[in-house]
Amino acid sequence: MARVEVKKTYKLFVGGKFPRSESGRSYQPAGAPQVNVPRGSRKDLRDAVVAARKGYGDWSGRTGYNRGQIVYRLAEMLETRKDSLAEEIRACTDSTAAAAKKETESVIDLTTWYAGLCDKLQSLLGSQNSVSGPFFNFSTVEPTGVVTVIAPNQPSLLGLFGVMLPVLVGGNSVIALVSEDAPLAGMALGELLAVSDVPGGVVNLLCGKRDELEPQIASHRDIDAILKAGKPDPAMGEAAADSVKRVRYADLSDPQWKKPAEMRSLLWVEPFVEVKTFWHPVAY
Amino acid sequence: MTSVSPTEFRVPPVDAVALDTRAAELATRSIKKDAKRDGLRMVVSMTDLTTLEGMDSPGKVRALCQKAKLPLATDPSLGPVGAVCVYPDLVSVAVEALEGTGVQVAAVATAFPSGRSSREVKLEDTKMAVDAGATEIDMVIDRGAFLAGQYGLVFDEICAVKEACGDAHLKVILETGELRTYDNVRRASRIALLAGADFIKTSTGKVSPASTMPVVLLMLESVRDHYLETGRLVGVKAAGGIKTAKQALRYLVMVNETVGDHWLDPNYFRFGASSLLNDVLMQWVRLTSGTYQRPEDFSKD
Numbered sequence: 001m002a003r004v005e006v007k008k009t010y011k012l013f014v015g016g017k018f019p020r021s022e023s024g025r026s027y028q029p030a031g032a033p034q035v036n037v038p039r040g041s042r043k044d045l046r047d048a049v050v051a052a053r054k055g056y057g058d059w060s061g062r063t064g065y066n067r068g069q070i071v072y073r074l075a076e077m078l079e080t081r082k083d084s085l086a087e088e089i090r091a092c093t094d095s096t097a098a099a100a101k102k103e104t105e106s107v108i109d110l111t112t113w114y115a116g117l118c119d120k121l122q123s124l125l126g127s128q129n130s131v132s133g134p135f136f137n138f139s140t141v142e143p144t145g146v147v148t149v150i151a152p153n154q155p156s157l158l159g160l161f162g163v164m165l166p167v168l169v170g171g172n173s174v175i176a177l178v179s180e181d182a183p184l185a186g187m188a189l190g191e192l193l194a195v196s197d198v199p200g201g202v203v204n205l206l207c208g209k210r211d212e213l214e215p216q217i218a219s220h221r222d223i224d225a226i227l228k229a230g231k232p233d234p235a236m237g238e239a240a241a242d243s244v245k246r247v248r249y250a251d252l253s254d255p256q257w258k259k260p261a262e263m264r265s266l267l268w269v270e271p272f273v274e275v276k277t278f279w280h281p282v283a284y
Numbered sequence: 285m286t287s288v289s290p291t292e293f294r295v296p297p298v299d300a301v302a303l304d305t306r307a308a309e310l311a312t313r314s315i316k317k318d319a320k321r322d323g324l325r326m327v328v329s330m331t332d333l334t335t336l337e338g339m340d341s342p343g344k345v346r347a348l349c350q351k352a353k354l355p356l357a358t359d360p361s362l363g364p365v366g367a368v369c370v371y372p373d374l375v376s377v378a379v380e381a382l383e384g385t386g387v388q389v390a391a392v393a394t395a396f397p398s399g400r401s402s403r404e405v406k407l408e409d410t411k412m413a414v415d416a417g418a419t420e421i422d423m424v425i426d427r428g429a430f431l432a433g434q435y436g437l438v439f440d441e442i443c444a445v446k447e448a449c450g451d452a453h454l455k456v457i458l459e460t461g462e463l464r465t466y467d468n469v470r471r472a473s474r475i476a477l478l479a480g481a482d483f484i485k486t487s488t489g490k491v492s493p494a495s496t497m498p499v500v501l502l503m504l505e506s507v508r509d510h511y512l513e514t515g516r517l518v519g520v521k522a523a524g525g526i527k528t529a530k531q532a533l534r535y536l537v538m539v540n541e542t543v544g545d546h547w548l549d550p551n552y553f554r555f556g557a558s559s560l561l562n563d564v565l566m567q568w569v570r571l572t573s574g575t576y577q578r579p580e581d582f583s584k585d
Contacts, residue, residue, distance in 0.1 A: 216576070
């Protein structure tokens with residue numbers, strides 16, 4: 001008898017779990033109209049914020065060294081799943097097998113690069129400042145908090161990692177809105193995060209309609225910052241101003257998004273850490 | 285002192301499956317918009333804002349009283365809450381801070397939370413709180429005696445404390461988390477009602493599980509039966525474990541469906557909670573402003 005293939009139902013990833021959208025809605029992404037993916041609602045966003053706030057306490061309290069180990073573990077998991085991720089990229093786009101393979105490999109390389117950065121952030125972004133007086137004066141960096149990242153539509157996986165990793169390695173917890181038109185590879189990421197020792201709630205993956213979710217992301221008072229792929233969006237900035245939310249834009253051209261080198265920079269991390277400066281008397 | 289025959293303490297067994305099912309059904313109602321707004325306002329007025337910690341200080345109690353009077357500084361139309369609940373030695377602080385506001389001062393007494401002391405000490409504890417100006421006394425029943433089957437002892441003790449309370453209202457804490465079975469909850473409710481409790485209350489908040497929907501449903505049914513039997517209206521206080529506005533609204537639905545809207549009144553239904561109020565305020569501001577709120581924007585105490 002012919003075997004019946006088990007098809008995967010794509011789910012959201014919130015608080016380390018895989019819920020359907022609480023609204024019960026789904027949509028057919030433009031890139032893969034044959035697949036139903038959950039259409040996240042405002043309530044899903046709110047649940048994700050609650051989960052991210054819980055996860056933040058754990059993740060931000062870990063040492064950079066430990067965060068590096070965990071992000072590296074994520075790279076290991078990506079490596080074992082790179083073929084299926086490439087297929088999921090191809091399912092939503094007209095990219096060739098070679099291009100999809102190259103994209104997943106770039107994602108893995110980018111992940112190891114950021115894994116290595118984790119325990120160096122304090123040295124690179126912090127400083128010991130010279131002051132007039134018998135004091136040590138240090139500037140250290142601390143995470144900003146709960147950060148929402150909005151991935152570009154293309155490249156679906158590399159773009160997601162480009163905006164997610166710099167926020168994650170800084171010790172923030174992340175709510176990621178994956179590509180609207182090509183969400184499959186991004187939504188599969190939850191399966192890797194869940195086995196990478198990334199604590200539940202530290203990365204939350206939502207997919208859905210941008211128009212519906214973006215105003216809520218901007219106005220939600222318990223989100224501390226936003227990194228949005230695309231051109232600066234005055235409406236988002238205005239809505240975010242009420243809660244003094246930091247909004248940054250990853251305004252890259254299509255060819256730039258495809259170059260992993262563009263994403264390997266401390267400048268991506270720096271907007272999502274806070275500098276704390278403190279004085280300490282010189283002891284004799 | 286009242287005396288009753290021990291046969292009065294007999295209660296019919298509880299159908300646990302039916303009780304759980306009914307409670308779960310009542311938790312599925314959707315409350316939105318205006319009904320939600322009215323419900324939240326009601327929850328605020330029914331809240332016993334509580335601080336029962338070893339590290340409580342007069343300053344903390346004063347801050348809590350301020351919050352009781354005006355829960356949300358940006359909206360004076362909301363509040364005040366039903367009562368402030370403190371340990372007996374801090375009653376005088378609360379009484380002074382709440383003078384003329386209509387907010388009641390509740391004190392836990394009778395060797396709260398365990399109730400493990402002599403009758404004399406428990407009565408002295410109660411008198412101390414009443415003398416300091418507490419208008420409501422939250423007593424704990426002697427669970428040791430109850431679980432050993434000494435129902436008469438439990439009954440007598442409630443009667444004695446009721447007498448010591450004078451004009452103050454008596455809330456009897458059953459500590460349902462330690463009673464193990466629904467049958468015991470029904471029996472303990474019955475004993476407290478016969479002994480003259482003005483309120484029966486689920487828990488101290490120090491034992492888990494604290495207040496659950498089936499247990500409160502059972503207590504509401506006991507209160508209803510007592511009303512039908514004697515014509516006396518007794519309140520119910522759900523305390524401990526109610527942390528979100530959504531949970532609180534479900535309790536209100538349950539009250540309305542079980543005993544009727546006469547009980548939807550701070551004199552007959554209360555929530556004992558410390559963190560619930562902030563979630564209610566967050567929902568209130570969200571209804572008004574349309575944006576989801578940040579927990580840090582609301583004062584913790």
